[in-house]
Amino acid sequence: MTPDVVHTRPRERALLVGVETPQEPHWMHEESLEELSRLVQSAGGEVVRQETQRLDAPTAPYYVGRGKAKELAELCFGLGIDSVIFDDELSPAQSRNLSNLFARKVLDRTQLILDIFAQRAQSREGKLQIELAQLRYLLPRLTHMWAHLSRQYGTIGTRGPGETQLEMDRRRVKERIAKLKRELEEVRRRRAVQRGARVRKDWTCVSLVGYTNAGKSTLFNYLTRASVPAEDKLFATLDPTTRVWELPDRSKVLLTDTVGFIRKLPPRLIESFKATLEELEGADLLLHVVDLSSPNYEEQIRAVEAVLDELKVAHKPTLVVFNKVDRVANRSIVERALALRRRSIAVSARTGEGIDKLLEEVQAETSAGRVRAVFRIPWDHVEVISELYREGGVLQTRYREDAVEVIALVSPVLRGRLSSFVVENKERHLSDVDPCLVLQAKVGAFGASSS
Known part of the structure; x- marks a missing residue:
């Protein structure tokens, strides 16, 4: 029998074009083109060549000069180019003129990003x-x-x-x-209802933000044992994901992985994604994940901060998490980065380095306002124990004939809601509990009892 022939679609061959102006440092222009190249790869294309022209400003008819445009048209025929992609957003007139001249597909940075997002949206x-x-x-x-x-x-x-x-x-x-x-707008209203439910239950919300491909999804998976796709490509994650994250003191927070940011992020894209990015408005803490192995990580920090400022969430408490330290051979780079930001920590989401310190920092930030309390819960109210596991941090339990004593770290709201079960005179005497009778609580241990 003749073996089946697998036909694979050839990758589009792309020519990248940029204009370098006196107002833009050379390294920034080079970094922008390199980023555009990675965007093309994320979209499934192949970069054949990059071309740059130095001008005071892009020209109105062709973005580049007329002579350069004709030169690029000849280059396209010679190299078998399928698509010409420009590093800035083209005006309608520029797009029309270039399409007529090149006689092939002409895209700009905005169209390319939109195409990637269309592929990834689930x-x-x-x-x-x-x-x-x-x-x-x-x-x-x-x-x-x-x-x-x-x-x-x-x-x-x-x-x-x-x-x-x-x-x-x-x-x-x-x-x-x-x-x-x-x-x-209906999505926004639904999210507002969900955020209201979190507020009523006094959930602490933490959101991961950062430049695309900074390792947010890898860190998210490490912390929550989730399985969010984490690939070494730009915009690998598009749809936000939220999971429960248990801290060392057994308190729980909601951790959300959000879409990555990028330089020259189209304003219309930010506007369209406000329903998703509104999740940041309800966050109590932002973890700004930074790829420390990138030579231009400081510029990426500024790009993310600019977007956060535009979204009016720059005032939120923020902890900078310098990620991928396992890829940084020179430790002085790590020390310099930590000195750059007062509230920062260095980790590796791949090896686990520094994660313990991150947990301590987040716990210290999110436990502010929480109190330790001792609850005496009769056996016919075991659903209260489930609520403590779900919304508080259970530290110890002690079983008696008529009730269960639970020592937990809870919010004032939760303590008030369960005030009828609070044993006032034991709140500050955790050592009174006989350690021989104390069992370390397991999450969900009372789920079956309550049902």
Whole structure:
């Protein structure tokens, strides 16, 4: 028998183009192009070549100079280029002129990011947000899509069809944008209800933020034993994920892994993803994860802080987590980074180095305001014990004939809600409990009893 032939789709061959201006340091331009190259790889393409032109500012007709544009067109034919990708957002006129000149697909940085997001979105919410961003990008460019039908406005034979189709498309896009906004507003309301439930239960919320590919998902998996996809590529994680995270004192917080940020992040993308990024508004603590192995980690920190400022959450308590220290051979780099940020810690989410210190820091931050209390719970109210495990930090338990005594670290709200079970005179005397009778509590130990 003839073996089956597996046909694999060839990767798109891409040419990257950037303009270096006097206002931008050379290293920053090089880093931006390198980042664009990694974005292409994340999208499944292959970078064949990078081209740069030094100009005072991008030109209006072609982004690069007219002569450079013609040179690039010839280069595309010679190298068999499928796509030409520019490192900045192109205007509708620039995009049209370049497409006509190159006779092949022309993309800009924004389109590339939107394409990656469209590939990675799994949840319905993520897909809605991506579609909204894509339509907002498309709307001002519709005019040029119909230029072949309405180029000579007012002339015989060209007056109606182009303009009619253009207006129809504009109306449909605007109607779809309005519908998506309504659906995302419903998502916002639903998230607000969920955040309200967390507040009522006094859950402490911690969110991971950082530059894309800083290792947030790897750290998230290490801390919560989750299985969020963690790949060495930009925007490997798109949809946010929340898990319960138990700290050393057995208190529990909600930890959320969010989408990574990037330089030149399109404003319309931030606007479209506000329903997701609103999770940061409800966070009690932000863990800003930084890839310390990157030579430009300081610039990445500033890029993330700029986005946090735009989202109006820069005032939140923040702990900088310098990640990937296992990739840093020179320890002086680690020491310099820690000196750079007063509230910072160095870890490796891959090897576990520094994680214990991170847990201590987060515990110290999130335990502020929590109190130790002793609860005496009759056997016919074991559901209260389940609530303490679920929302508090159970330290010790002691079993008696008529009740169970539980020593726990709880919030004032939870203590107030369970005040009828609190033993006032034992709150400050944890040592009174006979250690021979104390059992270290296991999460979920009373789940079966309560059912």
